[in-house]
Every structure is written in structure tokens, then in C-alpha cells.
Amino acid sequence: MSEETLPVQHEEGITMEEWMQQEDASPSTVRRGQRYRGVVTAVGEKDVWVSLGAKVDGRIPVEDLESLSEEERAAIQEGAEIPVYVVSFDSNGTPVLSYRQALEWQDWERAKEAMEKGEVLYLPIESVNRGGVVVRLGRLRGFVPASQILLDRKNAWGGNRPEQWTQDVRGQVLALKVIEADPERRRLILSERAAAREARDFLKSQLIEQLQVGDVLTGRVTRLTNFGAFVNLGLADGLVPIAEISWDHIRHPSDVLQEGQEVQVKVIGLDPERKRISLSIRQLQEDPWKVKAAQLRVGQLVRGTITRLERFGAFARIENGLEGLIHISEISHQRIEHPKEVLKEGEEVTLRVIRIEPERRRLGLSLKRVDSLAYADLDLQMALEEAQQEGDAEAAEDEAASQAEA
Numbered sequence: 563m564s565e566e567t568l569p570v571q572h573e574e575g576i577t578m579e580e581w582m583q584q585e586d587a588s589p590s591t592v593r594r595g596q597r598y599r600g601v602v603t604a605v606g607e608k609d610v611w612v613s614l615g616a617k618v619d620g621r622i623p624v625e626d627l628e629s630l631s632e633e634e635r636a637a638i639q640e641g642a643e644i645p646v647y648v649v650s651f652d653s654n655g656t657p658v659l660s661y662r663q664a665l666e667w668q669d670w671e672r673a674k675e676a677m678e679k680g681e682v683l684y685l686p687i688e689s690v691n692r693g694g695v696v697v698r699l700g701r702l703r704g705f706v707p708a709s710q711i712l713l714d715r716k717n718a719w720g721g722n723r724p725e726q727w728t729q730d731v732r733g734q735v736l737a738l739k740v741i742e743a744d745p746e747r748r749r750l751i752l753s754e755r756a757a758a759r760e761a762r763d764f765l766k767s768q769l770i771e772q773l774q775v776g777d778v779l780t781g782r783v784t785r786l787t788n789f790g791a792f793v794n795l796g797l798a799d800g801l802v803p804i805a806e807i808s809w810d811h812i813r814h815p816s817d818v819l820q821e822g823q824e825v826q827v828k829v830i831g832l833d834p835e836r837k838r839i840s841l842s843i844r845q846l847q848e849d850p851w852k853v854k855a856a857q858l859r860v861g862q863l864v865r866g867t868i869t870r871l872e873r874f875g876a877f878a879r880i881e882n883g884l885e886g887l888i889h890i891s892e893i894s895h896q897r898i899e900h901p902k903e904v905l906k907e908g909e910e911v912t913l914r915v916i917r918i919e920p921e922r923r924r925l926g927l928s929l930k931r932v933d934s935l936a937y938a939d940l941d942l943q944m945a946l947e948e949a950q951q952e953g954d955a956e957a958a959e960d961e962a963a964s965q966a967e968a
Contacts, residue, residue: 597667598614599645601642608623610622610638618657620646622659630661647661673702673740684764687735693708704751706736708724710741717794718797736754780826781796806830825843828842854882860915860916861915875890876901886927888905
């Protein structure tokens with residue numbers, strides 16, 4: 563510990579409240595290790611004189627004030643009431659006092675009270691050593707062992723041990739609980755893991771402040787649920803809803819993801835109040851539906867496989883991989899109560915495209931219009947176009963073969 567955290571040897575059993583209520587000192591009652599609230603009577607070049615009572619004055623050597631902050635020094639004025647600690651007695655029997663140690667004792671009281679109440683403290687990192695990090699609590703320096711730091715944070719820093727950390731962590735604020743406060747042994751130990759829930763909320767709040775909608779990040783899948791996938795972003799997790807995982811219909815995130823997998827995600831929503839981060843994987847990928855739908859035209863004949871039967875119609879996957887709906891009214895010229903009266907899952911059929919809605923990613927198909935005369939001209943035109951394309955392809959192949967022979 564530094565000089566500013568010298569041992570405070572204090573009187574056993576005295577509390578802050580008892581200290582505040584102490585009666586004025588008298589020459590016979592002042593003892594080394596006692597604390598008082600005294601009144602500054604004079605500020606000199608070498609000493610600050612403090613009245614401890616009607617008959618007792620003590621002095622604070624100017625050296626005791628050197629490590630104080632400007633704000634703390636400003637409190638040393640004639641007439642000001644300040645806490646003091648009795649360090650010793652000089653050759654004249656005058657009490658030698660310390661303002662600095664009295665302030666430090668107050669910090670120990672604060673640390674012990676925080677430990678007893680389970681209070682969460684938000685403290686900045688002052689330095690790093692081979693065992694963990696040092697934080698500042700008032701005038702005290704506390705130690706957070708690496709084993710008491712959250713795994714998510716250590717991963718974000720670069721490793722489980724301080725020598726693996728790739729970033730300067732000084733100044734970062736941790737949410738901590740005091741797990742040991744022993745002023746006699748100069749031990750102030752804190753834990754982020756003990757404040758895990760509060761710490762995670764704090765981490766997420768910090769991350770949300772740093773992010774913007776539209777940011778693209780790399781994360782790792784930590785958990786898969788029925789409603790989506792949680793992805794760790796270093797300091798906290800975000801959620802990829804199941805609808806934002808893939809452009810294709812999936813029944814469960816495990817259809818395309820696995821825990822531990824590294825993925826790129828886009829930030830699509832931030833909710834500071836509820837501490838939620840919404841992410842998307844599919845928005846970083848080209849929508850295959852629109853690409854494939856551009857190859858189709860209304861009235862075109864396609865081959866499809868029946869994938870699902872519902873009361874309102876049947877779903878079919880066509881040759882290019884898109885899935886469309888055959889409404890029950892488009893299945894048969896005869897009235898039917900359920901698609902299963904005409905179709906069965908896995909059956910291959912010829913269908914006609916009757917509706918394409920790229921924005922809604924919907925494809926309407928018809929079984930009953932396959933032989934419709936209304937599309938006779940279109941069918942003939944498309945057949946000619948296909949024949950022309952096949953002829954052009956054959957001509958290209960012949961030309962390539964001739965060049966190869968030459």
C-alpha cells in the first residue's frame with residue numbers, strides 16, 4: 563500500500579455514530595488511536611491547531627496535509643469542524659493529530675457498511691497487477707482478484723489472466739461488492755462476480771451507450787432458444803430473434819446455428835430502459851427471395867413439391883427453392899373442404915405462378931389454372947423463348963468447340 567494508506571490503529575468497538583456523539587475531550591481522556599470532531603482554531607505554516615474540547619488543543623503537522631486533494635485542503639479553515647485521529651503526543655504532551663487518517667477511517671467504515679448491506683459500488687480501475695486490478699474507494703485502494711472478475715469482461719479484455727489482456731483497462735468502471743474489509747490487516751477485497759447480476763446490467767448499459775443502430779459487430783453464439791439466439795458482443799449479450807436469423811423459414815435456431823459459433827450481426831434495436839440489444843444476422847445477407855423472384859413472371863409454369871397442407875391451402879417449394887402458397891380456391895375447379903382431398907405432402911406437381919409480391923416475400927401459385935386457355939399465348943411465347951435460349955446455348959457450344967479444334 564502507498565504512504566497515503568498507512569495503518570489506522572483505532573479504538574476497539576467505536577462506531578461512526580458513537581464518534582459523532584462523543585463529549586468534548588479532556589486531558590485525562592485523550593488517548594492514542596481515538597477519533598474526534600474538532601474545531602480548527604489556527605492555520606500556521608507548520609501546524610494546524612484543532613480544539614478537541616474546552617481544555618485540549620491538538621496539532622496537525624503540515625506534512626499530514628500534503629497528500630490531500632484541493633477540496634480536502636480547502637476544508638481546513640479557522641472555525642471549520644473536521645474529523646481528526648490522535649496519532650501520538652509530542653514532548654510537551656500535546657496531541658499530534660491526523661486529518662488524513664481520520665478521513666481514511668471514514669472510508670473503512672464506508673467499506674464495512676457496504677459489505678454488511680451487500681451494497682454494489684461502482685469504482686474505477688486504478689492499475690493492473692499480475693493478480694488482478696486495483697480500484698479506488700475514497701482514500702483506500704482495494705484489490706479485485708482476476709478470479710473475481712466476470713468471464714465476459716475478461717474475454718473482452720483478451721484472456722483469463724492479466725498478462726493476456728490486450729487493452730488498457732485503467733479508468734474502466736466495475737460494479738463490485740466488498741467481500742473483505744479488514745483495516746487492521748490493510749485488506750480491502752472486492753468482487754465483480756459477487757455483484758454478477760448488477761454487474762451484467764451495468765456492462766450492458768455501458769455497451770448500449772457505445773452502440774448505434776446499424777453497427778455491424780462480430781460476436782459468438784452463447785445460447786439457443788425457441789425464440790432466437792443470444793450472441794455475446796464482448797461486454798454483454800444481444801438477442802437475434804428467430805425471424806432475423808435466416809431469410810429461409812426455420813423451425814428452431816439450431817437449424818442453422820450452434821453454440822460457440824462466431825457470427826456477424828447488425829444492431830437493429832437498442833432499448834436502454836429495458837437494457838435490450840436487438841440484432842440481425844439475415845440483414846447482412848442478400849435476400850435470396852428477391853433474387854430468385856426476379857427470375858419468375860406471372861403466368862409462368864413451374865414444377866413444385868408439396869411441402870405442407872393446411873386448411874386454407876397447400877405450400878409448395880418450386881424448382882428455384884422458393885416456397886409459395888396454393889390457396890384452397892386455386893387447387894381444384896371442384897369445391898373441396900381440405901387440400902388433402904387432392905394433394906399429399908411430397909407430391910410433385912406442375913403449377914402456375916399467379917402472384918409475385920417481393921416486398922411481402924409472397925408467391926401465389928395455382929394448380930387449377932395450369933391448363934387455362936387464358937394463358938395459352940403466354941405459354942407459347944415462353945416455349946419459344948426457351949427454345950431460342952436452348953438454340954443460342956447450342957450455337958455457343960459449337961463455336962467454342964470449333965475454336966478449340968482450330
